[in-house]
Amino acid sequence: MSWITQIKKYVTVGFGSAITDFTIYGLLIHFAGFSPEISNLISRPCGGLFSFLGNKLWTFERRQVDGTRREFIRFWIVWAASYALSELLVWLFHIQFVRHSAFPLALTDAIAHLTGFRPNMIQFLPKVCAEGIVCTGLFLSHRFWTFRQH
Numbered sequence: 001m002s003w004i005t006q007i008k009k010y011v012t013v014g015f016g017s018a019i020t021d022f023t024i025y026g027l028l029i030h031f032a033g034f035s036p037e038i039s040n041l042i043s044r045p046c047g048g049l050f051s052f053l054g055n056k057l058w059t060f061e062r063r064q065v066d067g068t069r070r071e072f073i074r075f076w077i078v079w080a081a082s083y084a085l086s087e088l089l090v091w092l093f094h095i096q097f098v099r100h101s102a103f104p105l106a107l108t109d110a111i112a113h114l115t116g117f118r119p120n121m122i123q124f125l126p127k128v129c130a131e132g133i134v135c136t137g138l139f140l141s142h143r144f145w146t147f148r149q150h
Helices: 003-030 036-059 068-099 105-115 119-146
Strands: none
Touching: 003 036, 003 119, 036 068, 036 119, 068 119
């Protein structure tokens, strides 16, 4: 399968994973009152499980049962590293963007206006920034290690 096809499939699965992750993240923040850091601790593994299944079965077309245990272990090793990085980045970006607002008020207002984020929705900015950084490394790791063809 070509790189382009795999990337298209990976991005599609990534959107499903992100929708799962961000939906749970938002529900935990807005309805359960959890902090962004705790919400991310819960929501990201849910998105990870969606990602494993979608990428194994569709993106990398590894439908056979043989090797699933190895792939599952490798997936979660890569995922755990990306999770730790994501958690660190959410924390750092939350400190910068939300708690101590490194952005001048005018820039924060401009982001809220351009993106449609209400002032309380600015809490999603750390998550968006963190996940944007982590995604490329995940694709390459899964393509060349987790689901590589033997």
